[in-house]
Amino acid sequence: MPTSCANGSTASPVPDDAGRRGQERADRLARIQRRFAEFAAEYAALPLYSALCRNLAGDAETASLLLAAxxxxxxPVLWLAALHELVLRRADTPAARxxxxxxxxxxxxxxxPWPDVRRTVLEHRDELVERIATSATQTNEVNRAVYVSVGLAAAAADLAGTPIALVELGASAGLLLGIDRYTVDLVGADRTVxxxxxxxxxxxSGVDRAEVGAQLAVGPVLPPVVARVGLDLSPVDLNDDDAVRWLEACLWPDVRGRVERFRAARALLRPDPPVVLAGDMVDDIDRAVWRARDAAGTDAHVVVMSSWAITYVAAPRRLALETRLSTLARDLSALSWLTAEPPACAPGISAHDLREDGGGTVVGLRRWRGGRELEPVVLGTCNPHGQWVDLSLRAVDNRTS
Ligand SMILES: C[S@@+](CC[C@H](N)C(=O)[O-])C[C@H]1O[C@@H](n2cnc3c(N)ncnc32)[C@H](O)[C@@H]1O
Known part of the structure; x- marks a missing residue:
């Protein structure tokens, strides 16, 4: 209703600061609840997380914890990770079962699960809000070893037997640096390699859609990795239980095998964890490369890899990274740059000709030998968690064509 002003004119009510803040909060909460509804629809196949998000979409009191972010x-993944961290730490809460x-x-x-989950959330509201207010999600997905190992074999196709100094940009806890210590099954239609x-x-393991395993069986195999160095803005120490629990909490518990694989990899690497330097992948790449190369020896083949990490860097910084690498290549006998990133993310890796297959991850390779760059190669696409790969080595290894 219009209100009458002292001078007799009429005007709409002007909300005071508290009213405006209340409206903003209500709008934000409505957006948050919509995101929970979208998550529930997109991941309907996950019994626990879709049930939680369906309920959160209609429950303002529990959804509102995310306003603290x-x-x-x-x-939604931050809210879900905060609760997951709580139940991993407190198996005695009603939600944990x-x-x-x-x-x-x-x-x-x-x-x-909702009545138990709701009760747990409201009983532990303050610590969940604190966690949400101070954290961001971070992952280290071990099954990405499926496409990284194919990429590593491709990178080494022309340098069989040359020891590798492996450098990972955005390495998180460094679990992918242990790649050669894991079993990787490429499951083809007729055989598993x-x-x-x-x-x-x-x-x-991952489904091998294009039978790249058959190419590997007659062509290159995984080369020896003799040095490994990671670089991350927020490296996670495998011996820090609290930090590792947060990484684990960011995994989705009802994707079968995912948490178990993470725990097995941590247990395997923990006694002698790979070095992960704290730093920025552009500003500090030289430090990581030289540390790995010095540990491996002058003739080592330096492979710099990234998986779902360059995508977090702004586009001009990606070009700066490309410049750093081509400069470093002048002083290295062999340098390869292996990327598994969303389309159009890694400089020089064109996804133009790739068919749309829902994978959203393009595996590309750039190589410098004796300082000169070879033709960039797109190996193909894959599921971002390595559940399937559609990759070929034909462009890098003429023994397999
Ligand atoms: C989605 S995680 C991927 C981790 C790992 N590569 C994997 O595939 O499991 C992305 C990682 O990149 C790191 N990161 C983001 N921006 C970075 C930067 N500018 N320099 C170094 N690391 C960065 C994050 O801290 C995070 O650990």
């Missing part, structure tokens, strides 16, 4: 961080990562895949009860250590307690 830092700008740009108010995403619904988590396969706490009780085991086969001990999760049938029924509706295994890379890495077949006796490893860490098993990674």
């Amino acid at each position: 830092r700008p740009g961080q108010a995403r 619904w988590y396969p990562s706490v009780v085991g895949q086969d001990s999760v009860p049938q029924g509706d 295994t890379l890495g250590d077949p006796a490893s307690p860490v098993r990674c």
